Amino acid sequence: MIQDLDITVSPRTAEDPDGIRNSLANLLGLSSSEISHFVIIRRSVDARRRPVLIHLKLRVFIGEDPIDEKPPEFNYKDVSKAQEVLIIGAGPAGLFAALRLIELGYRPIILERGKTVSERKLDIASLNRNEQIDPDSNYCFGEGGAGTFSDGKLYTRSKKRGDVQRILDIFIYHGADPIISVEAHPHIGSDRLPGIIENMRQTILDAGGWIEFQARVNEFIISDGRLSGVKTDRGDVFEAEAVILATGHSARDIYYLLKSSNIYMEVKGFAMGVRVEHPQYLIDRLQYHHPAGRGDYLPPAEYSLATQVAGRGVYSFCMCPGGHIVPSATDDKELVVNGMSNSSRSSRWANSGLVVEIREEDLEAYKSDGSLAGLAFQKELEQLAFINGGNGQIAPAQRLTDFTAGKLSSGLPESSYHPGLISSPLHFWLPEFISGRLKMGLIKFNKKMNGYLSKDALMVGVESRTSSPVRIPRGRESFEHQGVLGLFPCGEGAGYAGGIASCAMDGEKCAEAVVRKFAG
Numbered sequence: 001m002i003q004d005l006d007i008t009v010s011p012r013t014a015e016d017p018d019g020i021r022n023s024l025a026n027l028l029g030l031s032s033s034e035i036s037h038f039v040i041i042r043r044s045v046d047a048r049r050r051p052v053l054i055h056l057k058l059r060v061f062i063g064e065d066p067i068d069e070k071p072p073e074f075n076y077k078d079v080s081k082a083q084e085v086l087i088i089g090a091g092p093a094g095l096f097a098a099l100r101l102i103e104l105g106y107r108p109i110i111l112e113r114g115k116t117v118s119e120r121k122l123d124i125a126s127l128n129r130n131e132q133i134d135p136d137s138n139y140c141f142g143e144g145g146a147g148t149f150s151d152g153k154l155y156t157r158s159k160k161r162g163d164v165q166r167i168l169d170i171f172i173y174h175g176a177d178p179i180i181s182v183e184a185h186p187h188i189g190s191d192r193l194p195g196i197i198e199n200m201r202q203t204i205l206d207a208g209g210w211i212e213f214q215a216r217v218n219e220f221i222i223s224d225g226r227l228s229g230v231k232t233d234r235g236d237v238f239e240a241e242a243v244i245l246a247t248g249h250s251a252r253d254i255y256y257l258l259k260s261s262n263i264y265m266e267v268k269g270f271a272m273g274v275r276v277e278h279p280q281y282l283i284d285r286l287q288y289h290h291p292a293g294r295g296d297y298l299p300p301a302e303y304s305l306a307t308q309v310a311g312r313g314v315y316s317f318c319m320c321p322g323g324h325i326v327p328s329a330t331d332d333k334e335l336v337v338n339g340m341s342n343s344s345r346s347s348r349w350a351n352s353g354l355v356v357e358i359r360e361e362d363l364e365a366y367k368s369d370g371s372l373a374g375l376a377f378q379k380e381l382e383q384l385a386f387i388n389g390g391n392g393q394i395a396p397a398q399r400l401t402d403f404t405a406g407k408l409s410s411g412l413p414e415s416s417y418h419p420g421l422i423s424s425p426l427h428f429w430l431p432e433f434i435s436g437r438l439k440m441g442l443i444k445f446n447k448k449m450n451g452y453l454s455k456d457a458l459m460v461g462v463e464s465r466t467s468s469p470v471r472i473p474r475g476r477e478s479f480e481h482q483g484v485l486g487l488f489p490c491g492e493g494a495g496y497a498g499g500i501a502s503c504a505m506d507g508e509k510c511a512e513a514v515v516r517k518f519a520g
Helices: 017-028 092-103 117-128 164-173 193-206 252-260 280-288 360-388 400-405 432-448 500-518
Strands: 002-009 035-046 053-062 084-088 107-112 210-213 217-223 226-232 237-239 243-245 270-279 306-309 312-320 324-327 337-340 349-358 395-399 421-423 458-463 487-489
Touching: 002 017, 017 035, 017 053, 084 092, 084 226, 092 107, 092 164, 092 193, 092 243, 092 500, 117 193, 117 324, 164 500, 193 210, 217 252, 226 243, 243 500, 252 360, 270 280, 270 312, 270 337, 270 360, 270 432, 280 349, 306 432, 312 337, 312 432, 324 349, 337 349, 337 458, 349 360, 349 432, 349 458, 360 395, 360 458, 395 400, 400 432, 400 458, 487 500
Parallel strands: 084 107, 084 243, 107 210, 243 487, 395 421
Antiparallel strands: 002 053, 035 053, 217 226, 226 237, 270 349, 270 458, 306 312, 312 349, 324 337, 395 458
16 A cells, blocks of 8 residues: 655654654554655655644555656757747756757747856856956856856745656756655755756757856847847847847846847835844744754754735745855945855855835935836945945945844854955935835834844944846746847746746746747
């Protein structure tokens, strides 16, 4: 007999196969020898109260041999002579669109403004040393997109967007640890994701697809309402009957290019704020309800916080246990921070975005920028952070307790942020409708997690690129821009996804829509 069961066990038992087997035997009223095999299907931590427990969903084999489950396979056929589809951007939306096109018998040609993963590492190392920013190769731009070096979280609530398990299987096929299929909040890590991205590139090349690096698009070729190709900054022209626009939400030059090309866009709600950093041991103590923290059998603790302040959402975003804060600006004279963690999540700090919801009515002062009003506000806040920071990417920071008290921090605790920090009154120079809501949000969060508002915790400015402030409209089923035929806006930059997994699913759906169009 094969049976799927849910059990709840201690963290120690969850790490012990014999302990799990005994727990199953007790639940079923059997001897442990009668359970021939079991497979963990899903694993999650329940830290709502003491003691902390682990929920396991298992497939149990009773008196039967286990099924020999083969790893998923994908038919990446030879498409070297097939019809071409142009993809702008080699982030998750672009890469997964390319892989899906290959499965469906079409040849993807990807244009990526940045460099390969290995070359990109050098530019990121330079950025972490507070050296010059390369506007085409940084934490946001280059092979794999923004997610490659900023954590690799694959958790998404966008279940209706596509098959999440299929996305995980493709990552596993290209080298990810199969554990991501089990964990409730799957995570690859910034140390492992680059190699997986390189494997995806090789799959595309082996199938006859092509990726052109350091090829920034600076012109759309449009005639009679139809996009027929693009031109790059090197003067190269690429023609195709379908162009998937899969640039991320930091590619501001693409938004300006769309506007100058009279391609319709819309203002979209987004969020901005700061990145908050605590010692990881403190978050462990608060979340696991124990002065000793997590002990030997629990992962670094996570949290997710949300509230309403004066009609706007205030919430944590992209929480990175055991992680680092990283510099994510894409140009000089601006300062942006983000978070990441490696697969081990072993750093001494926990960080998370703490952001305030921004709506169109909050952008009245920027309405002359039209559909790019949110972009203008975003850019202004990043320039303000640069002015209030130190030299280059040295970021402005403040203790949480000083921020809520409205005073400058006389000293700052140690931080994971490599370029360095400078004490700055964020409560003073952040726009009041953001700073006031952040202050009230922190007070409310401290009531949910008593000790969250700690003198040992920092806020670092600014976290401004949570999602696109622009939407590029497309047909609900066709995925094609409703004003320009042949243009298929896709992923986070188009305003339809947020995060690696949802962008990957959107890329696949966009590729399928292109094929439907070709098939009539």
